[in-house]
Amino acid sequence: MSNEEKGKATTQTAQDDDEPDEWDKRIFSTGCADTQPADENAKMTDCYYDKKDWRQCKKEMEIFRECWKKHHNDERTSMKDA
Template identity: 50%
Template sequence: MTLSPDANANSPKDDEKDTWDTALEKGGCVEEHLRLNDCYWDKHDWRKCSKEMEEFRKCWESKHEPLTSCPINMKPEKNK
């Protein structure tokens, strides 16, 4: 089987932005998010990226509501 010269080119779908990228662009803070991602991929440990996380959080909250929702309950329950 012979591949055409364009066989290795990116398909139009590869160039489309996903929902998260679109939301970041509309909401701002793209640069902060990229720095956070770069930190994680360099260090492979979110705990070592707390500065970048804080910068992203501050940027996002300056443009939107506070980032308070989390699927995990971070507060320990009080014994009754």
Template identity: 40%
Template sequence: MSSSDERLQSPYYKEALDQYKELTQEEDPDAWDARISKTGCYVENLALQLCHAETNDWRQCLKEMGFFKQCWDSKGNKDRVKTVDR
């Protein structure tokens, strides 16, 4: 099973994908949505949030957390959050 097929097995991912499709139709998304969308991982981020909101237990969201981490790494986002030692 490919990773995209596996993601579609998650009800949270499916719901997040639907919400993302609606967001892309908006002419003026809010600043937070625009910022997250630029990471390329909006759907994975939202799926993780939806899972946690419903279950109130991160341990039940490990699959969604894995999808987010995989996306984050594949899009090169580690470089976006580097900090500078002072």
């Protein structure tokens, strides 16, 4: 593969990364991601990334759960609160 081909492949990969994938689309559809001033999903996942223990992220999980309910995602996904 030539350097030009490698450059095109890298550019294509970078462009693909900018497009939301199926996972991103699902998260955005909850109403709890990428909203200002709070991004409940990012705060919850960042907490887990930093602490590596969900038990230490109860506050962030509760905030996400409230956002989830506020946007009626439990009805949309037929989810039952345990």
